[in-house]
Every structure is written in C-alpha cells, then in structure tokens.
Amino acid sequence: MRVVSQTVVPCDITDEFTKAASKLRTGQLVKDEYFTLFEAVGALEIMDSKMDSGYLGPGENHAQALEDDYDTMRELAPEEVVGIMDELLCHEMAWHIGHPLSQTLFTSLYLDKLLWPVPNTFEEAHFGRPRNAMNQESPAIVHLVLRAYCLGLVKCCDFVHARVSGEYFYEEEDFVTQLYNRSLLSQFDQQPFIQLLDRAIMWIEDRNNQLDDKIREAIQCRLVMRRDLLLGFEQDMEILETRMSAHFTSCVSQLPALAKSISLGKSVPESFSLKIQRKLASTVPPRPMVKISPEDALAHLKRLCQDAVDVLDILNYRGPHNLKVAIWSLLSRKPQPSVYIRSLVQSVIVNNMTVLGVVPVKQFLYDELAEIVLPASALLRANTDEIEMPSDPRFQIAQHMDAFVKRFAQPFVDTFRSACLNRCRIRRTVCHTIVDWDNLQMEAEDLDEQLRTLNNEPPLVLQNGDTTYSYPLSSWTYHQKLNQFRLIIQMGFELSIYSPEELPGMYWYLSHICSTHLGHIDRIRTFTVSTAKRNLASLAGEKLEALERHAALQKSLRLLERLTTQLVAVDALAISLHALYVLLVRHELLPLASSAQAYSSERLRYELRMKPFIPITLPELVPFEEYRREAMLEGDSDEVVLERATKAISEARKAWETTLNDGAFARDPDGQSDQTTAIEEDWKRDVKDIMRACIGASIAIGTVKKALAAHKGTNNGKDMERLNLRVSIAEPGSKSRWHDWWAVPQILQTGTELTT
Amino acid sequence: MNHDASTSACPTASPPTSDLRYVQYDGAREDEYVSAMRQLISKDLSEPYSIYVYRYFLYQWGNLCFMAMDDSRPEDPMVGVVVSKLEPHRSGPLRGYIAMLAVREDYRGRGIATKLVRMAIDAMIELNADEIALETEITNTAAIKLYERLGFLRSKRLHRYYLNGNSAYRLVLYLKEGVGSIRTADPYAVHADARPEMAGPILAPPPALLHGNGGGVI
Numbered sequence: 001m002r003v004v005s006q007t008v009v010p011c012d013i014t015d016e017f018t019k020a021a022s023k024l025r026t027g028q029l030v031k032d033e034y035f036t037l038f039e040a041v042g043a044l045e046i047m048d049s050k051m052d053s054g055y056l057g058p059g060e061n062h063a064q065a066l067e068d069d070y071d072t073m074r075e076l077a078p079e080e081v082v083g084i085m086d087e088l089l090c091h092e093m094a095w096h097i098g099h100p101l102s103q104t105l106f107t108s109l110y111l112d113k114l115l116w117p118v119p120n121t122f123e124e125a126h127f128g129r130p131r132n133a134m135n136q137e138s139p140a141i142v143h144l145v146l147r148a149y150c151l152g153l154v155k156c157c158d159f160v161h162a163r164v165s166g167e168y169f170y171e172e173e174d175f176v177t178q179l180y181n182r183s184l185l186s187q188f189d190q191q192p193f194i195q196l197l198d199r200a201i202m203w204i205e206d207r208n209n210q211l212d213d214k215i216r217e218a219i220q221c222r223l224v225m226r227r228d229l230l231l232g233f234e235q236d237m238e239i240l241e242t243r244m245s246a247h248f249t250s251c252v253s254q255l256p257a258l259a260k261s262i263s264l265g266k267s268v269p270e271s272f273s274l275k276i277q278r279k280l281a282s283t284v285p286p287r288p289m290v291k292i293s294p295e296d297a298l299a300h301l302k303r304l305c306q307d308a309v310d311v312l313d314i315l316n317y318r319g320p321h322n323l324k325v326a327i328w329s330l331l332s333r334k335p336q337p338s339v340y341i342r343s344l345v346q347s348v349i350v351n352n353m354t355v356l357g358v359v360p361v362k363q364f365l366y367d368e369l370a371e372i373v374l375p376a377s378a379l380l381r382a383n384t385d386e387i388e389m390p391s392d393p394r395f396q397i398a399q400h401m402d403a404f405v406k407r408f409a410q411p412f413v414d415t416f417r418s419a420c421l422n423r424c425r426i427r428r429t430v431c432h433t434i435v436d437w438d439n440l441q442m443e444a445e446d447l448d449e450q451l452r453t454l455n456n457e458p459p460l461v462l463q464n465g466d467t468t469y470s471y472p473l474s475s476w477t478y479h480q481k482l483n484q485f486r487l488i489i490q491m492g493f494e495l496s497i498y499s500p501e502e503l504p505g506m507y508w509y510l511s512h513i514c515s516t517h518l519g520h521i522d523r524i525r526t527f528t529v530s531t532a533k534r535n536l537a538s539l540a541g542e543k544l545e546a547l548e549r550h551a552a553l554q555k556s557l558r559l560l561e562r563l564t565t566q567l568v569a570v571d572a573l574a575i576s577l578h579a580l581y582v583l584l585v586r587h588e589l590l591p592l593a594s595s596a597q598a599y600s601s602e603r604l605r606y607e608l609r610m611k612p613f614i615p616i617t618l619p620e621l622v623p624f625e626e627y628r629r630e631a632m633l634e635g636d637s638d639e640v641v642l643e644r645a646t647k648a649i650s651e652a653r654k655a656w657e658t659t660l661n662d663g664a665f666a667r668d669p670d671g672q673s674d675q676t677t678a679i680e681e682d683w684k685r686d687v688k689d690i691m692r693a694c695i696g697a698s699i700a701i702g703t704v705k706k707a708l709a710a711h712k713g714t715n716n717g718k719d720m721e722r723l724n725l726r727v728s729i730a731e732p733g734s735k736s737r738w739h740d741w742w743a744v745p746q747i748l749q750t751g752t753e754l755t756t
Numbered sequence: 757m758n759h760d761a762s763t764s765a766c767p768t769a770s771p772p773t774s775d776l777r778y779v780q781y782d783g784a785r786e787d788e789y790v791s792a793m794r795q796l797i798s799k800d801l802s803e804p805y806s807i808y809v810y811r812y813f814l815y816q817w818g819n820l821c822f823m824a825m826d827d828s829r830p831e832d833p834m835v836g837v838v839v840s841k842l843e844p845h846r847s848g849p850l851r852g853y854i855a856m857l858a859v860r861e862d863y864r865g866r867g868i869a870t871k872l873v874r875m876a877i878d879a880m881i882e883l884n885a886d887e888i889a890l891e892t893e894i895t896n897t898a899a900i901k902l903y904e905r906l907g908f909l910r911s912k913r914l915h916r917y918y919l920n921g922n923s924a925y926r927l928v929l930y931l932k933e934g935v936g937s938i939r940t941a942d943p944y945a946v947h948a949d950a951r952p953e954m955a956g957p958i959l960a961p962p963p964a965l966l967h968g969n970g971g972g973v974i
Contacts, residue, residue, distance in 0.1 A: 026786055026787060028815065029811050029812065029815035029816070035812075037809075037812060037841075039808075040806075040808045040809045040811075040812035041805070041806075041808075041809055043806050043808040043809075044806060045806045045807060045808075048804075048806075050803060050804055051803070051804070051806060097921075098916055098921060099921065170915070172916070173914075173915045173916045173917075174915070174916075285803050287803070287919070422915040422916075423915070424912065424913045424914060424915035424923065425915060427912065427913075428912055495912075495913040496894075496910075496913070497909075497910040497911070497912065497913055497925065498910075499904055499909060499910070502909075593901070593904035593905065594904055594905060594906075594907050595905040595906070597905070597906070598905065598906055598907030599877060599881075599906055599907045599929055599931065600907030600908075600909075600929055600930060600931070601907075603933065604907075604929075604930040604931070604932075604933065604935075605907070605909055605930070607930055607933065607934075607935065607936045608909050608911060608928055608929075608930045608935075608936060609909060610936065611911070611936040614936050614937055
C-alpha cells in the first residue's frame with residue numbers, strides 16, 4: 001500500500017513539463033544560482049555504461065547483471081584459502097591507502113555474504129546465508145578457518161574506521177569512510193572474533209597429519225597475524241597505560257613467514273566480483289577493482305605495524321619541545337605513515353584535553369611557556385583556586401592567564417596535530433593557521449601589557465638607555481609564528497612547488513626568516529639572562545626556591561641555545577644555496593620554467609608566492625624591490641658572492657655537525673641518556689641527510705669556483721661568456737636529492753674548451 | 757580537470773600549424789561540437805564527464821572555449837580544445853579557470869595546446885580577469901611545462917586529488933598587481949567555528965571529477 005502524506009498532494013505534471021521542455025534549445029541550461037560545478041560534476045548520465053552503475057547492456061538481464069553464481073559454501077583447497085586470504089589482505093591495504101571499500105574489500109563475495117543483510121547476531125554472519133543453518137562448520141577450512149579470518153578482518157577494519165573517522169583527516173584524500181549502508185560489525189564486541197580466530201588456529205594446529213606442513217603453517221601464520229592485528233587495533237590507545245605494543249610487534253614477526261608462503265596460494269578470482277558495486281548504496285559511477293601486489297600490501301602492513309610500535313617512543317613525555325621533535329620525526333618517515341597511524345598519533349597527542357594521556361592541556365601549554373619564555377615565572381604559578389581575593393594581583397594574573405590558556409591551548413596543540421595531516425595538507429593548513437597566529441600575537445600583546453603591571457615587571461634598560469619589557473606571551477607567539485613561516489617555505493621545497501628561477505629568492509627568504517628568528521630568540525634570551533642575574537642574589541642565600549629557579553632558568557637557556565644552533569644551521573645552508581643560485585642565474589645556467597612570452601612578470605610571481613604572508617603584520621612583507629635587490633645580491637661581484645657561498649657552507653657544515661652531536665632531544669645535563677629510540681634514529685638520519693646536502697653544496701660551489709677562475713683566466717676579465725657547466729636539480733624523493741628540504745644543484749663541467 | 761598535452765614540449769621543432777583553423781565555440785553548433793569535444797577529452801578518462809559538465813561550461817562561458825580544426829579531415833576536424841570559465845573566486849578576485857585541455861594524440865608537439873591556452877587567456881584578459889588557475893596531475897610534465905612557460909607558478913600541491921589516487925598541482929597566474937591582497941570569503945570559517953576542537957573530518961572535498969585537469973590531454 002502506498003503511504004500518502006496528508007500535506008503533500010501529488011499531481012501529474014508530465015504534460016506541462018514536456019511542453020515546457022520542448023521550448024528549450026538543445027544545450028540550453030536551466031539552472032538557478034546554486035547549481036555549481038559541483039552539481040554538474042555530480043550528475044550522472046543514465047544509460048551510459050561508464051557512468052550508470054545500474055545500466056544493463058544489450059542482452060543482459062537483471063539476474064545476470066547483479067547476481068554472481070559463485071558458491072560460498074563450496075569446499076576450498078587449503079591453497080585456495082591462502083590465495084583468498086592474501087587477496088583480501090591486498091584489498092584491505094588498498095583501503096588503508098585510501099581507496100574506497102567498493103573497489104577493494106567489498107568486491108569479495110565472502111565478505112558480502114557475511115555483511116549483507118546486516119547480521120543481527122554474530123552467528124548470523126556466515127557464508128551460507130540465507131538458506132543454510134548458522135552453525136554449519138563443515139567443511140571447517142571454509143566455515144571455521146576462512147570465516148574466522150574474514151570476520152577478524154572486518155573487525156580490524158571496524159577499529160581502523162573508528163580511529164580514523166574520529167580524528168582530523170581529509171575524506172577521499174586520505175581515506176574513504178563510506179560504508180555503503182553496511183556495518184563493519186561494530187555492533188559486536190571483539191570477544192567472539194578473537195575466540196573464533198583462536199578456535200581456527202587450534203583447528204589448523206591439529207591438522208598436522210592431514211595437511212602439508214607448509215600449507216598448514218601458511219594458514220596458521222595468517223590467522224595468527226590476523227589475531228595480532230585485531231588485538232593491536234583494538235588496544236591501540238591502551239599503550240598510554242601499558243606502554244607496550246606486543247600485538248603489533250608479534251604481528252610484524254609473522255610477516256616473513258607470510259611473505260614466504262604467498263607463492264603457495266592459489267587465487268580464486270571468481271570469489272571477487274565488481275557486480276557487488278551495483279548493489280551498494282551509492283550514486284557513483286562504476287569503478288574498477290583496485291589491484292595492489294601482495295608485496296606492496298605486505299610492505300604497507302609492515303610499516304604500519306612498525307610505526308604503531310614506534311608510537312610508543314613519543315609517549316615518554318619530556319616537555320613540548322622534545323615531543324614536537326619526536327612527532328615530526330615519526331611522521332616525516334618516507335613513505336609517510338598511513339592514515340591510521342596518523343590518526344592514532346592524533347588521539348595520543350590529545351584526548352579529553354589531556355596530552356599523552358597524562359598532561360592536562362593547560363599544563364602542557366605552561367610547560368612550553370616555561371621552556372621558552374617564562375622559566376620559573378610567577379605568572380605560571382598564579383592560581384585562582386588558591387588566591388580568592390579578587391583584588392589580589394595574583395588573582396588577576398591567574399584570571400588573565402586562564403584567558404590566555406582558553407584562547408591559545410587549542411591552537412598550540414593543533415601545531416602538534418597538524419603534523420599528522422598528509423604532507424600537502426600540512427603546508428596548506430599552516431598557511432591558514434599562520435594568519436590566526438598573527439591575530440593571536442596581538443591578543444597576547446594586550447595580555448602582556450596587563451600582566452606586566454600586575455606582576456611589577458622591572459624594565460630592562462638597553463644600551464642606548466631605552467627601556468623595554470619582556471612581552472613573554474607575545475614573544476612566544478611570535479616564536480611560534482616564525483616556526484610556521486619556516487615550515488611553509490621548507491615544505492614548499494619538499495612538495496616541489498618552486499620553479500628553478502624561484503630558488504635563489506626562496507633560499508634568500510628562508511635565511512631572512514631565520515635571521516629574524518635568531519634576532520627574536522636573542523631578545524628572549526636577554527630577558528632570561530637578566531632574570532637569572534637577579535636570581536643570583538637570592539641564590540647566594542641558598543634558598544631552595546632560588547635554586548629551583550636557577551635550574552629552570554638554565555634549562556630554558558639551554559633550550560634557547562639549542563634552537564639557536566639549529567636556526568644557525570638552517571640559515572647558513574640557506575645563505576650558501578642562495579649565493580650559489582645567484583651565480584647560476586647570473587651566468588644563465590639555471591634552467592628556467594617561464595619563457596620570455598610569459599603573461600606574468602617577476603613581480604607578479606613574487607606576489608603570488610608571498611600570498612600566504614601578505615596578511616601577516618609581523619614580520620612585514622618584504623617589498624618586491626628590496627626582495628629583488630637582496631635575492632639577486634645586486635651590487636656584489638661574483639667574487640663576493642662566491643666568498644659568501646663558501647663561508648656559509650663551511651659554517652653550515654659545522655652547525656649541522658653540532659646539531660647532530662647535541663642529539664634529537666633536549667636533556668637535563670645530569671639526566672641519564674636513555675636508550676636510543678627508533679625515532680631518534682630517524683632524526684639522526686634526517687640530519688645526516690642534510691649534512692650530505694651540505695657536502696653536495698660544497699662540491700657544487702667548488703665546481704663553480706673553478707669554472708669562474710678558469711673563465712676569468714682565459715677571458716682577461718672581458719664580459720661574460722657562458723661557463724661550461726651543466727646544472728641539474730634532483731626532484732624530492734630521487735636518490736641524488738639528499739634531502740627534500742634542500743634543493744642542492746648538481747653541477748657538471750661540460751667541456752674544457754672555452755669559447756673565446 | 758583534464759589537460760592532456762604531451763604537446764609542445766619542443767615548440768621550436770613544431771611544424772607549421774597554419775593549416776589549422778582556430779575557432780571560438782558557437783552554441784548554435786552544439787550538436788556538432790560537443791560530441792567531438794567529448795570524444796577528444798574523454799578518450800583517456802576512465803570516468804568521463806557527463807554532458808552536464810560540458811553544458812555547465814559551454815552554456816555560460818562558450819566565449820572562453822576554443823577549438824583547433826583541421827579541415828583536411830572534414831569528417832572529424834576537431835583536433836584540439838580548451839574549455840574554461842571566468843567568475844569571482846569566493847567573492848574575491850575575478851578568476852579564470854582552465855577546466856579542460858586536449859589535443860589529438862597525432863597532433864601533439866605542434867604548439868596547438870599552447871595556442872589554445874593563449875587564446876583562452878587572452879579572452880579572459882579582455883574580460884578583465886585578475887588571475888587564472890587550474891589543476892594538473894603532477895606526472896603530466898608536458899602540461900606543467902606548458903603553463904609554466906606562460907608564467908604560471910605551482911601554488912600548492914593537492915594530495916590524491918584525482919580518482920586514480922594521483923596528486924595534482926594547482927597552477928596560478930596573476931594578471932594584475934594586488935591580486936594577492938584581494939580578500940576572499942574563507943571557506944573554512946564556518947567549519948572552524950562549528951569545530952572548537954580540531955576533531956573529526958572536515959568537509960569532504962568536492963568529488964574528484966570536478967577536479968580540473970586544465971593540464972589535460974595535450
């Protein structure tokens with residue numbers, strides 16, 4: 001019976017519509033202003049087999065088009081079970097990589113049987129639906145072993161799906177959450193899945209007389225891997241308490257055996273079908289099955305497990321600075337850790353306003369402030385719970401600080417979480433958030449002024465007699481913002497978005513930001529040193545409080561020193577590459593992307609490149625004329641520029657050496673040096689790669705130097721002839737690109753004769 | 757959208773193209789033009805654009821669509837096409853967008869794509885465009901080179917932009933000074949407010965298909 005709504009009265013408009021439509025010309029578009037490209041693209045053409053997933057070809061009937069005649073009840077050879085398991089694993093990893101279920105796992109007829117219609121009980125999820133009895137377990141290799149594997153796999157997907165969709169990710173870019181009205185059995189607890197896998201493992205163990213050892217072990221290691229993985233996913237957040245990731249470790253240990261036995265499997269292609277796509281609730285055109293090789297799938301799984309194990313390394317909280325180093329090192333692994341890992345790291349970073357499961361967000365922010373700008377400061381001790389007199393300055397300080405926390409805690413934590421985005425999005429996100437930080441800096445400045453009065457901060461007298469105040473909160477905000485400037489520029493190199501002619505300018509700009517940052521850190525240090533001096537007086541009295549203050553101040557100064565060293569290292573290498581590229585441009589050795597007939601000028605291209613920084617008040621945008629002068633080192637002779645490159649590269653090599661020796665993490669001088677972690681190894685490898693880039697740059701500078709000298713010798717100082725050099729710049733990811741953030745040119749001599 | 761241009765990687769070596777006729781799209785000849793255009797553009801796509809996508813562009817911005825015709829093949833003369841649009845970008849600058857670009861495989865390497873793109877850009881400049889944008893697959897070096905020669909820069913990289921999982925570059929060309937300072941409506945503003953915490957997925961990007969491939973098949 002048709003249900004007819006009381007309020008809606010249907011009427012037949014066919015005639016009217018046909019009449020109106022007949023007045024339209026072909027191709028005429030009738031649309032309102034809300035019909036955008038999005039809608040146009042979303043539209044499908046019915047009866048076009050490439051777009052219409054319900055389209056039946058000539059001679060095709062409904063049953064043929066939709067139904068598969070594969071019998072999921074049929075007996076399977078053990079080799080076929082291995083083959084199906086491995087193909088499922090490939091599909092599972094393809095889904096992890098970002099392909100939709102409809103093109104991967106949901107092409108499996110076995111999974112389709114288990115999942116559709118949505119089972120009401122765990123037992124109902126079986127291959128014999130709807131006709132056969134639920135408890136049929138014969139043949140066991142199908143109904144116990146393969147079923148246990150498939151159900152375990154679905155539950156793994158359920159955990160992964162929940163983890164990823166609960167965090168910040170980009171639909172379709174990172175992951176496709178679409179389930180097509182199916183459930184990944186989230187309605188069931190994980191218990192029966194594990195029990196079933198355990199039973200399957202026991203059953204296969206007992207088959208030592210009936211099955212060939214090799215095939216038995218192949219099936220067994222797949223079941224064990226599945227159980228480990230399931231437990232690993234299920235308990236992924238428990239590492240915050242247990243500090244163990246035994247399941248992922250165990251899973252990794254199964255992989256060699258799994259890899260070795262792939263060849264034993266016999267594929268059963270008819271158990272996978274694209275026809276299922278037609279039944280999935282979806283309005284997308286039919287799309288092909290995604291095929292990835294078992295080798296790629298295993299490599300992905302191995303990395304995933306290894307990354308999951310190494311997440312443990314970031315849990316050891318030693319302050320925000322160290323945490324950031326750890327997170328960036330882990331997430332900068334190549335290839336980038338999977339979206340599941342990146343989501344897990346996000347959950348670990350902050351969950352219920354608590355960082356790493358132990359540090360309240362407010363404390364986390366205070367730790368950061370204490371590390372950088374407010375060591376042992378009364379501002380961080382004020383607490384409205386303890387001081388209740390609203391007239392007491394300490395009460396007011398606490399109130400202001402609470403306002404600060406309220407405003408800054410989330411953006412600050414997000415600077416950690418943004419590392420978990422895909423690499424393209426990291427840069428795009430920071431391009432957006434940097435504007436927020438610019439505004440935050442102004443707010444922080446207001447707070448600083450009020451706090452300064454409440455706190456009776458003594459002014460600092462500068463050499464020229466002027467007085468100034470520390471502005472701790474806005475100083476810290478500016479420090480954050482400068483970090484983001486640097487990140488945007490350096491990620492641009494990694495993502496390969498600069499054209500060759502932009503390289504001198506971008507390295508100049510990087511060094512410009514570094515030197516601004518170094519100056520800023522000097523300013524912060526000046527205030528910390530002056531506080532430390534004042535503290536010395538109290539220290540003489542050996543008051544405990546003064547001793548603690550001293551320790552905190554020294555710790556902060558050490559961190560500022562560490563930051564300085566790293567900035568000097570980046571700055572020096574940037575200066576050197578800048579100078580080197582200037583020489584290449586002057587001698588027309590740099591390949592150019594734009595032609596003389598280009599529509600844009602250098603000025604317009606500069607404006608476009610600086611777009612993220614245009615709205616920023618501080619540091620100010622460098623006007624084009626100044627940029628042009630600085631970036632091209634106008635007025636400096638080749639000799640001067642060459643000297644600059646040579647000096648800077650030697651300084652860079654020293655500074656990176658020092659950075660490496662200082663280690664990844666800031667430690668207390670008496671603090672025990674813990675065992676080197678996997679993440680620390682990643683960090684070291686990264687620094688060593690930069691040192692390789694330094695060596696590469698040295699060699700390139702040397703080659704140019706020689707060529708210039710020879711040129712001058714034969715040319716008697718006459719005007720430029722082309723140097724006989726060939727320049728190539730390796731793409732990020734290629735072997736001769738030592739580091740993604742450092743585009744070091746490779747320069748080859750092309751011949752000895754010089755044109756005279 | 758789609759830009760297939762293994763073209764003019766070597767424009768200097770191009771044979772003369774004077775035998776070709778370059779024409780602006782004419783809505784009155786949609787039947788004849790659109791099917792040829794679809795053939796040309798869809799050839800290498802697993803998922804073709806629907807007729808609505810073509811009409812969306814052609815009906816509104818037919819004046820920004822140009823075709824290269826070879827009259828020596830009267831039965832199927834269209835050998836190249838560029839499809840674009842021009843409208844304010846998020847209530848900000850007047851942005852031209854090159855949606856599709858294709859040149860018949862056996863006609864590539866003759867500068868046809870460059871010529872078509874130039875015609876589109878010139879038409880946009882005539883209409884006072886502030887900037888021009890497009891996307892192209894990061895592996896489509898021919899298209900990237902073509903646009904970079906014309907003065908485009910890669911402004912950002914878009915992760916897994918296309919349905920096949922490939923990433924894209926957004927290429928942008930500023931035509932006037934001060935375009936970078938024109939304010940645009942922040943598409944994320946509403947969402948940021950709705951999500952005090954950086955939790956959960958952000959708005960799904962538009963379906964990959966609309967992802968232009970201005971670098972298309974050249």
